[in-house]
Each structure stands twice: as C-alpha cells, then as structure tokens.
Amino acid sequence: MSRRRNERGAAAVEFALIIPVLVLLVLGIMEFSRLYNQQISLSNAARAASRVMAISNDSGAAVTAAIQAAPSLNPGLGAGNIAFSPGTCTSGAVMSVTVSYQSTLMTGAFGATLNLTGEAATPCGG
Structure with missing residues (x-):
C-alpha cells in the first residue's frame, strides 16, 4: 500500500512531460495537411491555365481558368500570381505556367508564411 502512495502523482507528471510533444505533433500534421491541399490546388490551377x-x-x-481551378485558396489567386513563359503560344512551343501563392500558416508554430508554387507545361497547338 505504501508503494502506491509514493507513486500517486507519477502519471500526472509523465502526462505533463509528454503533452507538449503530442500537441506539436498534432499541429504539424494539421499544417502539413493544409499546405499539401493548397499545393495540389496550385498545381491544378497551373495545369488549367497551361491547357x-x-x-x-x-x-x-x-487566368480565369486558374482562379476557378483553385477556389479553396483563401485569399484567392489574382492575375499577379500567375506567370506565363513564353508570353504567347506559338505552334511547336511549350507553354509553361507558374502559379505562386503565399500561404499564411494556421498556428504560427512553424513560421508566419510559406511560399508555394505550382507549375505546369503543355505543348502549344492543342
């Protein structure tokens, strides 16, 4: 009986030591999942604009196709986020589109913002 009495607060102390690690792990999973979703949206926007x-x-x-392809980005994309290379599409060339986006992180535990880009290339002429 005296042994149990000596270990009364051990579980609470162990929990207090491990909870910051668990919270950081959960926040990291949430941030990564959100950023991965935004990256997929940017890639889809670049693909739509390139096509x-x-x-x-x-x-x-x-530009309109790119904006409509990424409705989940908040704040949304604008014409300044989309770059075309070359500026016009001639037969036999390859149109490359880069869509950039500055994502604000939810928790701030890993920094305030992160720059994401989506890229796509399509041969010109259909």
Whole structure:
C-alpha cells in the first residue's frame, strides 16, 4: 500500500512531460495537411491555365481558368500570381505556367508564411 502512495502523482507528471510533444505533433500534421491541399490546388490551377493557353492562346481566359481551378485558396489567386513563359503560344512551343501563392500558416508554430508554387507545361497547338 505504501508503494502506491509514493507513486500517486507519477502519471500526472509523465502526462505533463509528454503533452507538449503530442500537441506539436498534432499541429504539424494539421499544417502539413493544409499546405499539401493548397499545393495540389496550385498545381491544378497551373495545369488549367497551361491547357487554356495552349488551346486558345488567351491569357485572360487562362487566368480565369486558374482562379476557378483553385477556389479553396483563401485569399484567392489574382492575375499577379500567375506567370506565363513564353508570353504567347506559338505552334511547336511549350507553354509553361507558374502559379505562386503565399500561404499564411494556421498556428504560427512553424513560421508566419510559406511560399508555394505550382507549375505546369503543355505543348502549344492543342
């Protein structure tokens, strides 16, 4: 009986020591999952813009397609986030689109922001 009495607070102390590690692990999983989702959205936006440019060679329509392909980004994409290389699509060339986004992290435990980019390339002419 006296042995149990000596170990009364041991579980509480062990829990207090391990809880910061567990909280940091859960926050890391949440941040990674959110950033991975945003990265997939950026890749889809770049792919949509690249496809529109390769088919119609209309940068305005390509920007609209990119914005519509990534509705989950908040704040959303704008024309300044999307870069085309080369500027126009000629037959036989390859249209490369880069979509950049500055993500604000939820917890701030790993920094305030992180820059993400999505890239895609499509041969011009359909």
